[in-house]
Amino acid sequence: MPTSPLLDQISRLMNEQIPFHRLIGLEVKRFASDISEVQFHWQADLIGNVPQGILHGGVTATALDMCGGLVAIAGVVETLPDDTSPDEVIQRISRCGTIDLRVDYVRPGRGKTFITTAHTIRSGNKVAVARMEMHNEDNMLIAFGTGTYMVG
Template identity: 70%
Template sequence: MSSSALLEQISTFMNEQIPFQKHLGIVVTKFDAQQSEVRFRWQDQLVGNAPMQILHGGVTATALDTAGGVVIMASVIERLKQDLPADEIVKRIARCGTIDLRVDYVRPGRGKEFITTATIIRSGNKVAVARMEMHNEDGMLIAFGTGTYIVG
């Protein structure tokens, strides 16, 4: 299986098989070994502050973590594709998980659509680190974060 086929498989899995992400409407729109993007649209049930109509902080954190996780998985595929067969890479990716997530909330979560991007800071054999940002459709920065993930 090629690395592009693995990336497509991950994208499909993340978009269709993770119930919580489906519930929130989070969709992986693009990713590779250097950058990822996930998006979701405003929904009334995502409100965390009803009087102010502000996005729940947990939704923001989930979107940041999702973007960080998929770019980390793509990075693992890129790093291992020459050394391991596809089934071994899939097993390695299945063990990936968040070790630490730091979120800085910069502005209230308001908008019609939210776009979260992530880039790789470091991708090692055991641990990988990503930097994430979430903007609304007008490009306003809502939050940013750093995620540390177990990859080995």
Template identity: 65%
Template sequence: MSSSSLLEQISTFMNEQIPFQQYLGIVVTRFDAQQSEVRFRWKEELVGNAPMQILHGGATATALDTAGGVVIMASVIERLNKDLSPEEIVQRIARCGTIDLRVDYVRPGRGEEFITTATIIRSGNKVAVARMEMHNNEGMLIAFGTGTYIVG
């Protein structure tokens, strides 16, 4: 199985099988080792400040963490031995998890859609680090963050 086919299958799994992501409306729109992207649309259920109609910080943090995790998983897949079966690769990335997440909220979360991208800062055998940014549909930076993930 090619790595692009595997990435597509994992992306589909994340989009369709993770209940919290589905609730938030987060969809993986780019899944590769250079950059990932996840998007979600504004909805009233995600308001954190009702009088000001601002996105909840937890939704922002989740989108940042998801984008970081996606780029980390893609990086792990790219680095793995090509002789591994798809099942072995899935088992390996299933062990990936967030160790630390730092979020800096730059502006209030307002917009019709939120686009979060992530790139790799460092990818080691045990730990990987990603940098993430969230913009609204007008290109305004809402938040950025750094995530550290266990990968081995």
């Protein structure tokens, strides 16, 4: 999987600097414009349905959104000229954000590890669209979604 020092740096930032991502335990495993992957492990604090012991839907949506945003950001970063300063990169990606997010919950969120992947559907100068899926460690589909992201 090709990567760049800049994408590695942004990945570390997402893993270490965003408090809510740390709280949930989200970890960037793959970060590129063709596919990104985010993973997290089951924690009792993430329960949304106590009697059934299943993952909170907001955690699922957050993981899908983060992963979709990553693939959109990677598309932006990969199109920047090589001589773009780090400050310019930060300024550019700080303008990225979610415009719309649709989540379809397919099965209850059960498992030990949750793996979320995102693929780019469209990447333009202003807007990117991603398709995301969340599976558990047994490759059971938990949820999928589509995200639209402002990138310019």
